[in-house]
Amino acid sequence: MIANRPLVVAITVCLGLAGLTASADADAQRRRAARAPAVAPACSDFYHLANAGWLAANPLPATGANSALAQLAGNAQTQQKALLDAAAQQPANEVQKLLGDFWASGLDEAAVEADGSRPIAPLLARINALGRNRELPATIAALHQVGIPVAFNFNADIDLKALDRHLGYFMQGGTGLPDPAFYTRDDAPIQHVRSRYRDYIKQILALTGTPANRLEREADAVLALETALATPSQALARINNPFNNYAPVAVAGLDRQYRHLRLGDFLKAQGVSAGQVSLAEPAVFASVDRLVGNHPLADWKAYLRWRVGDSMAPYLSRHYREAEFEFRGRLLRGQSTPPARWEQVLQAINLAAGPMLGREYTATHLTTADRRQAGLIIDKLRDAQIAAVIATPHLSEAARTEARAKLQAMKIEIGAPLRDLDYSVQPMGRGSFGSNMLIATTWRQREEMRRIGQSNADRRWEVLPQQPALAYDIAQNRLIATAAVLQPPVFDPAATTAAKFGSFGALVGHELSRAIDHKGALVDARGELRSWWTPADQTAWALLTSRMERQLAGLAYPGVADARINPALVRDSALADLSGLELAWQTWQEIEPQAGSTQRQQFFSAWAQLWPQAVSPGEALARQTGQVQLPGPLRVNAILANLPAFGQAFGCSAGQPMQLPADQQLQIWP
Structure with a gap:
């Protein structure tokens, strides 16, 4: 019977042979794997x-x-x-009394609700009383004084030609959407944001007094x-590039050039008496x-x-907060729920009176021994x-000489600024959180203008x-380590x-490398804005960056x-890590x-334990296109693979995932 079915027999034989062959191959692979040395976990994926x-x-x-x-x-x-809870209950000094009252006024949600629009009522009354356009400049100036920029922005920032000095910068502003393109583009996603913004x-x-029959108009x-x-x-x-915003002009000519705005009067209202400011956008x-x-x-x-508003x-009260969160929090920032009330109040205090809280925080949480x-x-x-x-x-x-001088001149500031703002903020009390915010932001604005x-x-x-x-300030050539960073996992005293x-040391x-890399080389040891690299130095840096890429x-x-990683985006940070x-x-x-x-392994483990992360897919995608640092797993594995000392500490061989071959390893310093 079977002999009469040759095709079935042929297929059966072939299948049998195939099975035998596959089994023999698998056995051979297992024998080869058994002979091959196993890669230790530290040498395959140290991050995990x-x-x-x-x-x-x-x-x-x-x-x-996370x-x-x-x-x-x-x-x-x-x-x-x-700290703020204790200051609200039993303040130890006048600054704590101010902060404790501020804190308590924000946590009293019933009082905030009852306050409604009252904190901003004087500002609204002034606006409603405007009778002619010529009264607008004084009102614009008054709103800037309380920290509400309208029509344009005006800020204090570093003078790029004298980095130890502050200059006043007039810049575009006074709008509520994230970028000017949101007002002019017509693609569907932008139109959707604009529609929600109008709502x-x-x-x-409506909350600030517009009758229902005038809301649409x-x-x-x-x-x-x-x-x-x-x-x-x-x-x-473009405006995030400071060089695009730097255009010093004499204050004396501003009123003639902008006769309706009366910028000279604006500056006087802010307490600014400087003879020069920056105004880089005359058309604006x-x-x-x-x-x-x-x-x-x-209008x-x-x-x-x-x-x-x-x-x-x-x-302000719940209706204000909910409206703001639905647009800015949920739509623009992608937040699903608003922060807890205490987090909102803490954010507000840091915005309006952050340096006051910073001094108290440093006194409480940074010991002399840890600072030393x-x-x-x-x-x-x-x-x-x-x-x-x-x-x-x-x-x-020449570059070595300048780099050495710059590093020797670098200032080190640990904990809090050696000198900072005047702390004579007006008493705030516990009566009105919104009013306290206006008092504090007025104080901060005054100090900035000074x-x-x-x-x-x-x-x-x-x-x-x-x-x-932990940051390098290129303009002032200083290294800053805040009080809050001197805690595990960055700095563990034990x-x-x-x-x-x-x-901490690796960070x-x-x-430190940022003081003398291609960006640090734009400011010299005397704080002057000039490039002190030769063409040969620039070529050497380009070779390093291309190898890292x-x-x-x-x-x-x-x-x-x-x-995939975008090498051009992350290369500078990766070189600084190495x-x-x-x-x-x-x-x-x-x-x-x-x-x-054991101690050598502790060194590298401490670096790895700075970078564990759990990132949602949506957030990972956003970071892939915009973050200038490597993601945590690669900040560990890709960087450590360059270090022979890591391979020696964990017994890794060249060519294993955590140890690049010697000719591929990148070394920055001899």
Whole structure:
């Protein structure tokens, strides 16, 4: 029977042979695998090994992200809350009394609700009383004085030709959407945002007194006026470049050039007496000048009421807060729920009176011993960076001389600014949170305006002491370590010396390198804006960056399907990470040359444990296109793979995932 079915027999035989062959191949593969040495976990994926506990305890969120450094920031917030709770109950000094009252007024939601629009009633009354366009400039100036910028922006910032001095900058502004393009583009997503924005404008106008029968017309008028302000304005990406905003002009000629705006009177109202300010967008201010002179006053009044209500909405009653959150929080920022009330109040206090809270935070949470220990580590790293600069072949003799001078002149500030704002803020009391916000923002605005024309730029920190930050300030050539950053996992006073250098030390080294990299080379040791690199120095840097780009090219972006790292976006930060690790390792080795394998492993584990993260798919996609640092897994694995010391500490062989072959490894410092 079977003989009569040759095809069936043939198929059966072939299938049998195929099965035997496959089985033989599998056996051969198993034998080869058994003979091949296993790759130790530390040598295949050190990030997941070092952070296994954290990753197990912190699952992937549905939205947003979590990380070890985000938890550090959250801990700093909890510390601030405890400080403010104590200040509200039993203040130890006058500053604590002010802060405690401010805090209590914000947490009293019943009082905030009962307050309604009362905190902004005087501002609204002034706007409603406007009778002629010629009265507009004084009202615009008055709103700027209380920290509500309308029609344009005016801020104190560094004078690019004298980096120790502040200059007043007139800039485009006075609009509520994120970029001027939101007012002019007609694609569907932008139109949707504009439609929702108009709805939000209507809500705020209704809360600030517009009758129902005028809401549609006034909302259209506000949107039209903001569109007129935005149309001649520059894209956000362009104005974020400080060089595009720097155009010093004499104050004396401004009133003749912009006769309706009366910018000279504006400056006097802000308390600014400097003879020079920056105004880089004359076309924008010519347009604002025409609008102030000729645009219907009723439209201006609606716009000003809207800007007051919008600016103050987070600090007023529930209807204001909910309207603001639905547009800015849910639509623009993608938040699903608003922060807890205490977080909202803390954010407000940091915005309006942050330096006051910073001084109290530093006094409470930074010990003299920790400050001294952090300072010693920074000094050791700076000495190592100077030695590395002297020995490097990457820089010319002239560049080595300038880099050494710049590093030696670098200021180190730990904890809080050595000098900062005047703390004579007016008593705020517990009666009205919205009124307290206006008192505090008026005080902050006054202090900012006092900087203009003064050589006191070294008094400004761009971060608050209670915010975890370790940063290099290129304009003032200083390294800043805030009080809040001197906590685990960045700085653990109880950790071994090896771990301190692997975490805090490596981060310090990262920032030190920024003083002398391609951007740091734009400011010299005397604080003058000039490039001190030769063409040969620039070529050497280009070679380093191209080698780093080649390493990173093609690496998968964690959490984003089929996405790759953008090497040009992250290369500078990656080079600084590698530089920092090299310097920290060399410095620690000199301090503890006899350290054993356990301590050497602690050094690298401390670095890895800075970077665990749990990132939702949506957030990962946003970071892939915009974040200038490597994501956590690659900040560990891709950087450590360059260090022979890592391979020696964990017994990794060249060519394994965590140890690049020697000819592919990148070394920055000899």
